[in-house]
Amino acid sequence: MIKVEIRGLHKSFGENVVLRGIDCDIKTGEVVCVIGPSGSGKSTFLRCINCLEQPTEGTIKVDGHLMDEHAKNIDELREDVGMVFQQFNLFPHLSVLDNITIAPILRKKMDKATAEVTAHELLARVGLADKANAMPRSLSGGQKQRVAIARALAMKPGLMLFDEPTSALDPEMVGEVLDVMRQLAEEGMTMVCVTHEMGFARQVADRVLFIDGGVIAEEGTPDEIFGNPQGERLKGFLSAVAEA
Amino acid sequence: MAAQHIVWMGAGERGVVPMSFLDLFLESLPLLVRGLTLTLELAAVSLAIAMVIGIVAALMGMSGVPVFRSINRAFVAVIRGTPLLVQGYFIYFGVTSVLDIRMSAFMAGVIALSLNAGGYMSEIFRGGIQAVDPGQREAARSLGLSASQTTWRIIIPQAIRICIPSVVNQWCITIKDTSIISVLGFAELTKMGQQIIARTYRSFELWIMVGVLYFVAIYLLTVLARIVERKVSLD
Numbered sequence: 001m002i003k004v005e006i007r008g009l010h011k012s013f014g015e016n017v018v019l020r021g022i023d024c025d026i027k028t029g030e031v032v033c034v035i036g037p038s039g040s041g042k043s044t045f046l047r048c049i050n051c052l053e054q055p056t057e058g059t060i061k062v063d064g065h066l067m068d069e070h071a072k073n074i075d076e077l078r079e080d081v082g083m084v085f086q087q088f089n090l091f092p093h094l095s096v097l098d099n100i101t102i103a104p105i106l107r108k109k110m111d112k113a114t115a116e117v118t119a120h121e122l123l124a125r126v127g128l129a130d131k132a133n134a135m136p137r138s139l140s141g142g143q144k145q146r147v148a149i150a151r152a153l154a155m156k157p158g159l160m161l162f163d164e165p166t167s168a169l170d171p172e173m174v175g176e177v178l179d180v181m182r183q184l185a186e187e188g189m190t191m192v193c194v195t196h197e198m199g200f201a202r203q204v205a206d207r208v209l210f211i212d213g214g215v216i217a218e219e220g221t222p223d224e225i226f227g228n229p230q231g232e233r234l235k236g237f238l239s240a241v242a243e244a
Numbered sequence: 245m246a247a248q249h250i251v252w253m254g255a256g257e258r259g260v261v262p263m264s265f266l267d268l269f270l271e272s273l274p275l276l277v278r279g280l281t282l283t284l285e286l287a288a289v290s291l292a293i294a295m296v297i298g299i300v301a302a303l304m305g306m307s308g309v310p311v312f313r314s315i316n317r318a319f320v321a322v323i324r325g326t327p328l329l330v331q332g333y334f335i336y337f338g339v340t341s342v343l344d345i346r347m348s349a350f351m352a353g354v355i356a357l358s359l360n361a362g363g364y365m366s367e368i369f370r371g372g373i374q375a376v377d378p379g380q381r382e383a384a385r386s387l388g389l390s391a392s393q394t395t396w397r398i399i400i401p402q403a404i405r406i407c408i409p410s411v412v413n414q415w416c417i418t419i420k421d422t423s424i425i426s427v428l429g430f431a432e433l434t435k436m437g438q439q440i441i442a443r444t445y446r447s448f449e450l451w452i453m454v455g456v457l458y459f460v461a462i463y464l465l466t467v468l469a470r471i472v473e474r475k476v477s478l479d
Contacts, residue, residue: 050386052385078385079387079388083383085379085383089377089382089383091380091402093401102389103387106393107387107388107389135478148383152387
């Protein structure tokens with residue numbers, strides 16, 4: 001089953017053309033990792049999927065519904081698409097528990113008690129059962145990101161987008177976040193991850209997209225992409241990453 | 245003895261012994277405190293309304309509707325571009341004469357001060373809202389929160405914290421600006437001071453007393469504000 005259908009996606013910011021025509025289908029349950037040099041349009045591609053960026057041209061459909069920021073039901077459509085950001089973006093004025101329950105209470109009209117039970121379960125799942133009443137400022141980066149994942153999962157999304165979720169973390173905290181993501185992938189979540197963690201992409205992805213210059217320059221299984229890169233640009237990118 | 249009464253005292257040329265400072269102080273203080281009470285009432289009512297005007301105007305200023313943005317810009321430009329004294333006269337004498345209505349000096353003062361402070365506050369709030377990390381809006385929208393839920397539940401609570409120092413600043417200014425409203429004949433603290441001086445000719449002592457009362461009221465407010473600020477701080 002096709003979860004996301006992307007056709008002829010172009011995105012420009014003023015004169016700056018970022019995406020130059022992307023076609024891509026993502027199947028339900030598929031884990032897709034997006035790699036590529038910085039400035040190549042990976043994040044913009046991801047942000048178009050839940051319409052944080054409105055495409056300049058082309059269409060994105062999630063479960064057959066057109067993602068358009070002017071659509072009346074765009075808020076409802078976004079409920080099904082969870083997103084995790086590089087900078088966590090936890091709500092600093094709300095406790096960990098309130099961060100997780102605010103959307104289910106406001107959007108799904110869930111009563112507070114039910115939402116909190118779910119939130120506690122999610123916190124346990126990401127290994128932060130004891131942090132429910134903490135404020136975000138008291139958490140480490142890795143803990144913040146795990147709360148952000150729990151927050152997104154609280155809406156029971158059918159698709160999760162990860163925008164470089166470990167890039168702002170200290171090295172020793174990368175593992176705990178990737179573990180949660182790996183577990184999510186094993187449970188069958190449909191995921192699109194923009195990442196610089198080649199090890200994670202290699203191990204967890206069903207498919208890897210190499211985006212360069214605003215197009216999908218190469219795509220395939222992790223074995224194909226990492227084991228047998230075809231184009232010069234991908235080869236150059238992989239060797240640059242390996243040196244780092 | 246009649247000569248002890250404030251109405252008769254202080255005037256050397258009346259041929260009576262000048263009143264001692266202690267007597268002047270004890271006689272004046274209740275009147276000045278009554279003036280201060282009115283000052284604070286005028287300021288409190290005006291500032292409460294100004295906060296609402298400020299939030300609405302700020303939201304209009306950032307609205308996607310161009311007409312709203314223009315209204316906000318014009319409003320702020322007029323408020324900033326004209327003296328409060330002129331605004332007060334315009335409302336108390338100008339508007340009432342054209343509309344043929346009667347208005348108390350207090351009412352005119354409230355209208356002038358709340359519009360005036362509201363104009364400045366709208367800029368404070370706009371700045372505060374725009375200072376909230378754009379990632380906050382993105383995170384809220386990605387969870388499915390609507391634009392207005394995002395604004396009221398996520399952005400405004402953070403913007404308020406950012407705004408507190410500037411808002412308290414504006415409160416202090418508006419409390420002092422009530423003295424300008426004294427020209428409308430409203431017996432707030434400054435006017436009260438003038439009236440006592442008119443009878444006692446004791447400018448030096450009275451203006452010190454008036455000044456100290458303003459200072460104490462505002463100082464207490466800023467102390468309170470600092471406590472609140474520390475309480476709600478996110479750092």
